[in-house]
Amino acid sequence: MAAALIPTSPEEAASLFGEGKDVTVFGGGTILLPEIAAGRLHPTRALMLHKSGLDSLDTSGDVVRIGATTTLAALIDGTDDLLTRFAEHVGDGEVRRTATVGGNLCATPGIGAQRGDLGAPLIALGARVRSTGKGGERTEPVEDFLSGDRAGRLVLSIEYDRPNGNTACQMMRRRHAHSYAIVNVAVCETNGELRVGISGVGAMAVRARSVEQSRNPDDVLKDVEPVSDALASADYRRKMLPLLVRRALDQLESA
Amino acid sequence: MNLIVNGREHEITSPPLTPLLHVLREELEITSPKAGCQQGGCGTCTVLVDGEPRRSCLTAIATVDGASITTLEGLGEAESLSPVQAAFHELYAAQCGFCTPGMVVASTALLERVGGPVSREDVLEALGGHYCRCTGYVKIVDAVMAASRGEVGEVRDMPSPEDGEPDVTIKGSPA
Numbered sequence: 001m002a003a004a005l006i007p008t009s010p011e012e013a014a015s016l017f018g019e020g021k022d023v024t025v026f027g028g029g030t031i032l033l034p035e036i037a038a039g040r041l042h043p044t045r046a047l048m049l050h051k052s053g054l055d056s057l058d059t060s061g062d063v064v065r066i067g068a069t070t071t072l073a074a075l076i077d078g079t080d081d082l083l084t085r086f087a088e089h090v091g092d093g094e095v096r097r098t099a100t101v102g103g104n105l106c107a108t109p110g111i112g113a114q115r116g117d118l119g120a121p122l123i124a125l126g127a128r129v130r131s132t133g134k135g136g137e138r139t140e141p142v143e144d145f146l147s148g149d150r151a152g153r154l155v156l157s158i159e160y161d162r163p164n165g166n167t168a169c170q171m172m173r174r175r176h177a178h179s180y181a182i183v184n185v186a187v188c189e190t191n192g193e194l195r196v197g198i199s200g201v202g203a204m205a206v207r208a209r210s211v212e213q214s215r216n217p218d219d220v221l222k223d224v225e226p227v228s229d230a231l232a233s234a235d236y237r238r239k240m241l242p243l244l245v246r247r248a249l250d251q252l253e254s255a
Numbered sequence: 256m257n258l259i260v261n262g263r264e265h266e267i268t269s270p271p272l273t274p275l276l277h278v279l280r281e282e283l284e285i286t287s288p289k290a291g292c293q294q295g296g297c298g299t300c301t302v303l304v305d306g307e308p309r310r311s312c313l314t315a316i317a318t319v320d321g322a323s324i325t326t327l328e329g330l331g332e333a334e335s336l337s338p339v340q341a342a343f344h345e346l347y348a349a350q351c352g353f354c355t356p357g358m359v360v361a362s363t364a365l366l367e368r369v370g371g372p373v374s375r376e377d378v379l380e381a382l383g384g385h386y387c388r389c390t391g392y393v394k395i396v397d398a399v400m401a402a403s404r405g406e407v408g409e410v411r412d413m414p415s416p417e418d419g420e421p422d423v424t425i426k427g428s429p430a
């Protein structure tokens with residue numbers, strides 16, 4: 001049975017995490033707990049964050065700050081922007097009362113489905129991730145965090161400048177509370193600068209820089225390599241992805 | 256660790272990463288929350304944690320230390336059903352009954368939150384993550400809406416069969 005470490009402050013969480021060796025970060029546990037209970041995952045030490053004080057949500061200023069253990073339910077209650085639109089589609093209300101934002105950002109694909117839907121809107125919003133681990137604390141763009149050594153990091157918080165431009169999104173999933181994403185597209189344009197985030201099509205969310213430069217939806221396939229899973233084939237995703245990018249860009253224009 | 260379950264305090268000895276579902280069923284022998292999928296996908300394990308519906312199979316016991324839990328056992332008795340239970344009974348919203356504990360608990364939370372008649376959309380939103388493999392959902396949704404309108408009291412007499420009709424007729428039943 002795993003040893004449970006239950007820090008009561010962010011500092012204690014960071015020090016217990018150390019360089020992340022032999023420690024499994026436990027956010028809400030909606031992904032981890034079933035794995036542990038079924039005996040498929042045997043953490044030696046579980047860093048349980050529920051008392052760590054990392055659940056603050058600050059939307060009062062020009063920068064939106066989201067603590068890593070903010071639940072998706074609290075996020076939906078406290079925000080109303082591009083990120084909210086995606087959070088509303090993760091599982092159902094009962095799952096969202098346990099699931100955290102940090103866990104969503106660090107989620108790896110499940111059996112037959114992709115996870116980590118919030119990556120797309122966070123990329124489009126130009127979010128920055130504050131994390132700790134080897135080499136100490138650092139803050140970096142979410143796309144760098146995702147493509148870097150995220151398994152060895154403890155996410156402390158996520159922040160983004162309150163969007164003052166136009167945003168749009170397109171989501172494709174089956175009409176069911178528990179159906180995972182097939183394609184997620186989030187776009188944000190601030191002062192003529194476009195940012196495009198894609199999630200649900202592969203192991204992690206990706207920033208579609210080619211589309212940002214050319215504004216040609218077909219270019220999305222230069223940045224993203226869709227996968228096949230139980231919900232959709234790679235081929236289907238390759239056909240749908242440019243279409244949904246086009247719709248999102250059209251939506252921006254008519255906004 | 257401690258839990259207050261249906262108003263009664265319990266000391267918990269299961270390890271911190273035990274799902275609340277297993278603590279309820281195995282340590283406390285409170286068996287209305289069913290162990291269905293055990294991965295968050297079916298909703299039959301749903302209980303109220305400090306009044307809010309959550310999946311007990313996704314909830315590690317350490318994260319709810321000290322919380323107040325309500326299960327189906329805390330809602331009504333066989334002789335005095337809660338309004339949602341009475342509506343499920345009267346309107347035939349349960350068949351095998353495996354999904355029923357989660358359905359009733361989540362519906363009770365919805366009715367508490369709204370505090371008056373709920374719409375079909377409200378029910379679909381609240382129960383959207385709950386699977387039922389028997390009823391086809393229509394009777395469940397109708398029952399929750401009826402309960403929210405206060406339309407269920409005593410379980411009414413069953414209609415007596417017409418001549419030539421088999422006497423298994425149950426109101427609302429296809430049989």
Ligand SMILES: Cc1cc2nc3c(=O)[nH]c(=O)nc-3n(C[C@H](O)[C@H](O)[C@H](O)COP(=O)(O)OP(=O)(O)OC[C@H]3O[C@@H](n4cnc5c(N)ncnc54)[C@H](O)[C@@H]3O)c2cc1C
Nearest residue numbers: 027028029030031032091100102103104106116117155295
């Ligand atoms: C029925 C159901 C439907 C679902 N639908 C969706 C969906 O539509 N879209 C979707 O994206 N997900 C979905 N999920 C998966 C999951 O619930 C969410 O991704 C959730 O946000 C994960 O958060 P968590 O806190 O529960 O993660 P956990 O299980 O706690 O952790 C997940 C991973 O992240 C790591 N982690 C957690 N917190 C941190 C942190 N602060 N720093 C570093 N690493 C951390 C953990 O070590 C683990 O590897 C669904 C789950 C269920 C059960």
Ligand code: FES
Nearest residue numbers: 292293297298312
């Ligand atoms: S047993 Fe918990 S959701 Fe299925």
Ligand code: FES
Nearest residue numbers: 350354387388389
């Ligand atoms: S009554 Fe059988 S699963 Fe719902």
